[in-house]
Amino acid sequence: TQTNSINDYESARKYNLFSFANAPHKDYKPFHIDHANGIYVYDEKGKEYIDVSSQLVNVNIGFNNKNIIAAIQKQAERLAYIAPRHAFDEAGELSKLLIEEIAPKNMGKVLFTLGGSEANEFAIRFAKAFTGRDKILSKYESYHGSSYGASSLTGESDRASLFPTIPGFIKFPAPHLYGYDIKFKTEEEATKHFLARTEYQIQQEGPDTIAALFIESVTGSNGVYLYPKGYLKGLREITKKYGILLVCDEVMSGFLRSGDWFACQREDVEPDIITFAKGVNSAYAPLGGVLVSKEIGEYYAQNSFTAGLTYNTHPLGVAAALACIKEYKRLNVKEHVLELEPYLKQKLAELKAKHKSVGDVRSIGLFGAIEFSYSKDHKDVIRKNKNGEAFLGNLIPDLRNKYGLLTMGGGSTILVAPPLIITKEQIDEIFVRLDKAISEFADDLV
Numbered sequence: 044t045q046t047n048s049i050n051d052y053e054s055a056r057k058y059n060l061f062s063f064a065n066a067p068h069k070d071y072k073p074f075h076i077d078h079a080n081g082i083y084v085y086d087e088k089g090k091e092y093i094d095v096s097s098q099l100v101n102v103n104i105g106f107n108n109k110n111i112i113a114a115i116q117k118q119a120e121r122l123a124y125i126a127p128r129h130a131f132d133e134a135g136e137l138s139k140l141l142i143e144e145i146a147p148k149n150m151g152k153v154l155f156t157l158g159g160s161e162a163n164e165f166a167i168r169f170a171k172a173f174t175g176r177d178k179i180l181s182k183y184e185s186y187h188g189s190s191y192g193a194s195s196l197t198g199e200s201d202r203a204s205l206f207p208t209i210p211g212f213i214k215f216p217a218p219h220l221y222g223y224d225i226k227f228k229t230e231e232e233a234t235k236h237f238l239a240r241t242e243y244q245i246q247q248e249g250p251d252t253i254a255a256l257f258i259e260s261v262t263g264s265n266g267v268y269l270y271p272k273g274y275l276k277g278l279r280e281i282t283k284k285y286g287i288l289l290v291c292d293e294v295m296s297g298f299l300r301s302g303d304w305f306a307c308q309r310e311d312v313e314p315d316i317i318t319f320a321k322g323v324n325s326a327y328a329p330l331g332g333v334l335v336s337k338e339i340g341e342y343y344a345q346n347s348f349t350a351g352l353t354y355n356t357h358p359l360g361v362a363a364a365l366a367c368i369k370e371y372k373r374l375n376v377k378e379h380v381l382e383l384e385p386y387l388k389q390k391l392a393e394l395k396a397k398h399k400s401v402g403d404v405r406s407i408g409l410f411g412a413i414e415f416s417y418s419k420d421h422k423d424v425i426r427k428n429k430n431g432e433a434f435l436g437n438l439i440p441d442l443r444n445k446y447g448l449l450t451m452g453g454g455s456t457i458l459v460a461p462p463l464i465i466t467k468e469q470i471d472e473i474f475v476r477l478d479k480a481i482s483e484f485a486d487d488l489v
């Protein structure tokens with residue numbers, strides 16, 4: 044193994060502030076990782092775990108990809124950094140690939156950032172400058188990042204939103220069918236209902252005060268919520284009608300996670316702006332970005348762009364992205380995800396049928412979620428375990444320690460979003476373990 048000889052876990056605990064760590068922080072015992080390979084992560088004793096959520100749904104190509112590592116090494120030697128006002132070949136090549144081959148046809152320019160929150164910050168700025176309007180709409184039960192603008196977009200009341208949020212950031216209701224108090228006969232009926240609510244809100248706010256509507260193309264960390272049929276397309280029509288920009292946040296759903304380069308492409312929706320990060324280079328180096336339409340690109344051909352960050356278009360992130368996209372193609376990852384998509388759906392459905400504690404399952408591509416609930420048709424989620432402690436806060440370490448599964452979750456939902464190179468047999472292994480773990484830790488709570 045590649046186990047590191049320096050074991051400095053206690054220094055990490057003493058001196059690092061860990062993100063999303065519940066209080067009291069002094070008792071926080073982060074899991075100690077040593078190295079990783081493919082879909083597997085190893086602790087300092089060499090024990091193996093399957094990464095069921097690709098860390099934060101970003102290590103899409105899996106760990107220890109030699110071609111990406113070699114590309115980063117080569118880039119570090121040739122040009123590790125250059126101020127972002129300069130052009131360099133790899134950035135040109137990546138931008139061309141994104142605009143001409145990967146993004147929807149209406150996209151014209153791309154700006155590179157270090158991650159998803161920053162991408163959303165720039166998208167807010169672009170939307171306000173382009174429209175000359177102030178308000179920004181986004182959805183409840185959404186996550187768009189933790190910097191101040193991005194956390195004002197975020198529609199989570201008890202976790203990532205930073206209160207008070209920036210004035211002018213307005214939330215609209217989530218079109219999530221599981222647990223909604225109206226039961227619709229068809230998805231189309233639900234779509235009509237939720238679009239009408241949002242259009243009413245736009246009219247009440249004053250359409251000509253709203254710069255943009257942000258939405259994750261698939262709601263990610265809040266629990267992989269897929270929208271009812273035609274909903275995203277309907278939002279495209281409503282925003283167009285009122286001159287409001289549609290911004291699809293593809294930070295988590297993008298780069299083949301949902302079976303296409305961007306999840307909005309599966310719905311044939313062309314947003315005005317797309318934000319991305321994570322899977323663009325599978326986290327081998329920090330990189331995010333904002334794709335803007337030809338019209339917005341043209342605006343910046345005529346107007347100054349008076350902002351920038353030292354690490355915009357960082358060459359190491361760019362080199363990793365070029366290599367990662369080459370790997371996606373070489374390994375036919377898109378075809379592989381589409382082939383496994385029905386299999387993951389079937390495995391999730393079997394889990395729901397078998398376990399009384401599994402209230403709902405959802406997935407698209409290799410982007411899945413399991414929601415734990417006391418009921419299958421009424422959302423009454425499990426929040427406490429047998430000892431009256433936080434259910435999910437204990438389930439996630441139990442899955443790890445007893446069943447060798449690493450995953451992430453929120454509320455009462457865990458994600459099943461493994462590296463996209465996973466095989467059918469490895470998916471089977473995850474579900475054998477989940478089946479046992481759910482029997483042990485969840486079913487007897489119901």
Ligand code: PLP
Binds near residue numbers: 189331
């Ligand atoms: N948007 C979405 C949909 C995300 O899932 C995330 C991160 O999980 C972000 C934005 C923020 O990205 P980052 O953590 O890279 O700043």
